[in-house]
Amino acid sequence: MDVKLLEAFRAVVDNRSVTAAAQAMGVTQPAVSGQIAKLEESVGFPLFERAAGGRLKPTPEGMLFYAEATRVLGEVDRLTATTAQIREGQSGRLVIASHPAAAISLLPALVADFVAQRPGVSVRMISRHSDVVSALLPTEGYDLGIAELPVDETDVRLVRYQMRCVAILPPRHALAGRKLLTPALLSGQPMVAPARSPQMLNRVYGTFAAANAQINAVVEAEFFASCCALVAAGTGWSLVDPLSARSFASMGLVTRPFEPAVVYEIGVFHRRDREPSVLAAAFLELLDSKLGSPR
Template identity: 80%
Template structure:
C-alpha cells in the first residue's frame, strides 16, 4: 500500500477538510481527493462521510485511521533511523587495538566521537598486535589498530609513524638536557620495552652504532608499564609520544631522542568491503590526530 495515500488520509482526518489537508501537505485539493479515492478503492470500503459540510471518518475509517497512524509512525521512525545511519549518527562501531593505542591513543578519540554521535555505541577490544591481525577474518571488528608490519593479504592499511621520546624520572640528572643521545644515557639504568615490540631492536641498533652499551635493568611489555616504572625511579626509557603525554601527570620528563626512532602502527579494515559510514568517520578522526 502506497505510504503517500496513508499520509493523505491521515491529513484529511486530522484537518477534517480536504482543502486544509492539501494546504498542510503543500499539494492541490484535487490531488488529495484523488489519493483518498485511490485508497478507498484499495481498502474496499468508504473512509469518510459528510457531516455538516465537513468530512467525518466512517466507523471503518476510524479503525483504519488507528492502524494507518501506527504504520506511519513506524515509517517516520524508519526514516529518522535511515537519516541517522546515513549521517553516521546511529549504529555500532567495534575497534580492536593493541594495548598501547587502547591506553593512550583511543580514549580521547572515542570520547570525542561518541560525544558528537549520541546514538552510536562503540566497543573497544584490546589484544596483542598479532592477535588483532588474526581476528579480522572473523568479522569481529570494523577497524583494527596494531603495530607494523601487518599482513596485507586481506586488509587495507593506513600507516602512521610517531617519533619516540626518551622519558626520565622526576629530578633525573639529565632532566636539564634538551636532547638525549645514546652517549648521554648509556651509563644510566634503562627500562626496556619487551623484545616482542618493534622498538627494542631499533634502540639496540642506535646504541650499537654509537659504540655504547645499554644498561637494561627491567623489561616490560606495555608502554604504560614502562611509564609507571620510570615515574617510580627504576630508570629511563623510550616510548611513543602519546604514552609520554598520557602519563605526564606522573612527573615524567620527556625529551627528544637522537638519532630518531620511529614507532609505526597501522589502522586496517577488510580489503573486500568498504568501511561503514561510522568506520570511515573514525578513520578520518584518527588521520587528523596522527597526521595533524
C-alpha cells in the same frame, strides 16, 4: 500499500476537510480527493461520510483504519529518521580492535570526541596484542584494527603511521636538565625496556650499538603504560611513543627529544574486500587528524 495514500488520509482526518488537508500538505484539493478515492478502493470500505456543513467525518471503519495508519506512519517516520542517521554516521555501532598502547594513549580521547558528536552511536574497544589483532580480522569481529607493524596485508587495506619516540626520565634523574638525550648520555643508565615491541627493541639496540653505547635494561615491560609507570617510580629511563609519554605526563615524567631518531610505527587497517562503513570512515578521518599524514 502506498505510504502517500496513508499520509493523505491522516491529513484529512486531522484537518476534517480535503481543502485544509491539501493546504497542510502543499498540494491541490483534487490531488488529495483522488488519493482518498484510491485508498478507499484499495481497502474496500468507505473511510468518510459527509457531516453537517459539508465537513468530512470518518466512518467507524475509517477510525479503526486511522489508528492503524497512524501507527504505521509513525514507524515509517522513525525508519526515515534512522535511515538519515545511518547515512550521516549518526547511528550504529563501531568496533575497534587495537594493541594496548593505542587502547590506552590514543583511542580514549578520540572515542570520547567521536561519540559526543554522535549520540546515537556506540563504540566497543577490544584490546589485544598486535599479532592477535591482525589474526582476529578474518573473523569479522571488528570494523577497524590498530596494531604495531608489521601487519600481514594479504586481506587488509593498511595505512601506516610513524611517530618519533621520546625519552622519558624520572623527575629527579641526573639527566633531567638535558634538553636532548643521546645513546652516549644514556649509556649504562638503568633502563625500562619495551619488551613486547620487537620493532622498538631492534631499533633501540641498533641505535645504541652504532654509537658504541651500552643498554642497561634492568626491567622489561610489555606495555608502554607500564614503562611510563616504572619510570615515574624511579626505576630508570625509557623510550616510548609521544602519545604514551603525554598520557602519563601527570605522573611527573620528564620528556626529552632523543637523537638519533627512533621511529615507532603502527598500522590502521580494515578488510580489503569491502569498503569501511560510514561510521568507520568517519573514525578513520578523525584518527588521521590526530596522527597526521600517513606514511
